[in-house]
Amino acid sequence: MRQPLNSQIEFLLHQGRQLSKAGSYEDAIAYFDKALERYPNWYIGWYERGKALQQLKQYEPAIASFKEVIVLKFDFAPAWHNQGMILAKLGRYEEAIASYDRALDLYANNYKAWYNRGNALMKLGSISQALYCYEETLKLKPDYARGWYNRAIALTQLRRYEEAIVSYDKALKSRPHFSDAHYNQGNLFYRLGRYAEALVCYERVLRIKSDLPEVWYNYANILHKLGSYEQALESYDKAIVLHSNHEAWYSRGNTLEVLCLYEEAIASYQQALTLEPDLPEALHNQGRAYQHLGFYEEAIARYDQSLALQPEFHEAWISRGIALRKIRQYEAAIASFDRALTIHPTCADSWYRRGRALEYLGQTEGAIKSYDQALSLNPQFDKAWYSRGVSLGRLGRHQAAIESYDKALALNAHFPNATSSRSLSVKSLQQT
Template identity: 35%
Template sequence: MQTIGGGSAAARALLDSGVRAHAAGRAEEGIAAVDAALRIDPDFSEALSFAGFILQERGHGAGALRFYERALSLKADDATAWFNRGLLLMGARRLEDARESFARACALRAEVAGYHCNHGAALYELGRLGEAAAVYETALSLDPNLAQAELNLGNALMRLGRYTQARGAYLRAIRLRPDYALGFCGLGIVAKELGCFDEAMRAFDEALGLAPDSEEALSNRGCLHLLLGDFARGWEGYEYRWAKGRRPVPISPARFDLSDRESLAGRKILVVNDHGLGDTIQFFRYVVLLARMGADVTFAGPRKIWRLLSSSGVAATWRDEDDLAGEFDEVLAISSLPRACATRLETIPAPTPYLFAEAARIDFWRDRLQGQGKKIGLCWRGNVDFRVDPRRSIPPEAFLPLARLDRVRLINLQKGARGDDLPRELATRLENLSTDFDGGADAFLDTAAIMAHLDLVVTCDTSIAHLAGALGRPVWVALRQVAEWRWQNGRSDSPWYPSMRLFRCRDGEDWTALLDEMAVEISRQFSLGTMKKIS
């Protein structure tokens, strides 16, 4: 005899007993009861689902997934099984499969706010931020007291650049949970983006008062100190910049006195790459300095950047970034070098150029770039991963003011750009150099040589800006009103790169107005005229 939901009366009684034992902390008794239920009825879907849950809880993901899928093949309307399957797949980073599972659970039990909250989390991880925000709002309409959903909504809105709305979500999360360290941390981040630096600092301090070991709060407060020019405190917080489990090496106590050559002579130092190529280029100046002072430096980083970095003439040993073997006096991440060297705003080592283009490539691109007109290289897009802040990128149509300048040649430095991605007026003015531009195993070799022939580089905040600065080439960087810490607050120059000029949006992210301003300044600096607009 089957009861509602499947399973004989005897099997259901055993399952109920097992569930109660598990909830009471008697795990082995609970497992035995579920096993007994499945011996009586191997097709009892709810027992299969609960067996999957137990396996999942114990870290046996593959077995748990088999149980869930068997249960769902027998009873496809089991919302709990779909939900637990979604949790399992999220943990395995099978994000699209997880999203589908949560969506099925939500369709079956639309009244459960927690199901929607997790569905939103899967959408968020997939980068579908607008959809995630809408799903979080659904969860909150069902349960206005769900602080986790408010926090998640704030995270999605923040990534979308809707800072004022994100601030409201974080404030609501904090009202619901006054001890919510993550809520205060999120509030600090959006307050910083809104230029409310005192509020941001208070929020990070509140977060750390609640959770003194919060790496998110420590790192974000550190970046705020750096943005405001307080490097002494900033570098300490910056040491917590990695997400948990992704720190390449432990925090190092290493300290280097750049004024004392004897203290560095012969010292064996392993420097490990820890961020993107822009950071590597920016901080490689310290590797050069340490080696020139007699340190025995080994650089562990991506092979594709070795050739460019070796143009510095540094006497270093090169190895892959995962190869940390050997005996060293010090092991530290490359972006920890400013802290180790006690760098302050006024002592940033900025001797440029410290990287150089290869002579043969300079000659090659000289022939390709012959002709009249001021040559301006353009780059408008960086890393598109939403976690890396793609909002530093600039819509290509914002560059139309530059396309209307007379006696200017616009050189495309944007690798992978296609003409059909661009407004026609820009596409017709933009010179695409070749299909194999920087197409080899080594990064930026062609770009560096091309920059040797350019009168100016205009770029968003990406590795192209760091490369031009390290080469000592004239470069203008277009920034949001509140930019990343390395560009400081409100400055038009960069203490890291003497050849760099910074332009900031006057109103949030009004890129068109900013590029208009840059076009006027280019015209003034190079004594240019303006072409008629192409209709």
């Protein structure tokens, strides 16, 4: 029920509201204060004053104003609702929910109160309860894009991904240029491995807002996964222009490495390391690029730096072993492969490479045992079958060697070394 006021108070209220609408909140508060000096029990004045303070982010004084409203008119639902919003801003989520509950007890059809209650519950990690609030919101206002959007976030956290996708669609039906919804839906498609659909979402975001580095970055990541490396590189460059960060430089380096642009990859990894020096993956990949260029000592130095940061990085131990074998430090290479196997004993590649190093040391029986370990873990490992055949041939066990070559050729018919080595074993067998 509207409070009866004299014409002067009505004028002050009108002026204050007009100033609030114009964004002149401090001037508006001055008008409300004048009115409240003359009429301190005027709950509408306290409410309007609280809203203006809320806009100025003067949250504690705003709460004090809303409390005055509640003292004067306990059943005034908007004051409870606005108090809840401020308490949520201050991170006082339990108190905020209690305020929203009061507002909803007084007026259950306030969709914004249901929505804000859901947001507070999300902050507390009460996802299922938040979802219920968003669904109540949408019963009252089915075209509320924010409600569908936050419902989708809750469903994603509950791993109900297909329902989340539909919820984003509903948000976008109500608000087609809702860039955050396009972006989140793209991220969800990305998580599900539905890369083509994710690309479409990111493209829609970029048509609306082309200056979002995180969108260009994710777009580039998907292009890389789909093998569109040149386009991925362009997208990483756009992301970096907007926001230079170590993740983008690192991922750009990966793409350059796939394109065999090793010197540029090294430079990109170096940029990542300038921004984040303690990045073992970048050091490892930089070492790998040096190795591709034949700079094995440089590569080993990078692997050592990587391992100093992350001693259990088994891929770095493998790469280090490969580089050491290239410079004929076979025993050191075997020690590196052994360390990798201590960390990851079921890595077929480590067993295979260990066998190669043993073969170079003339420890053929040991090499065969390593290849056998590799093949027990991965029977489809054509190179291991081939190398096993070579070792068996060296021991004069040509029939067993032929069987190994046959296994390699069954897995990879276009394996010239296996074909020629098999022919030599056949010839040797015929001569015995």
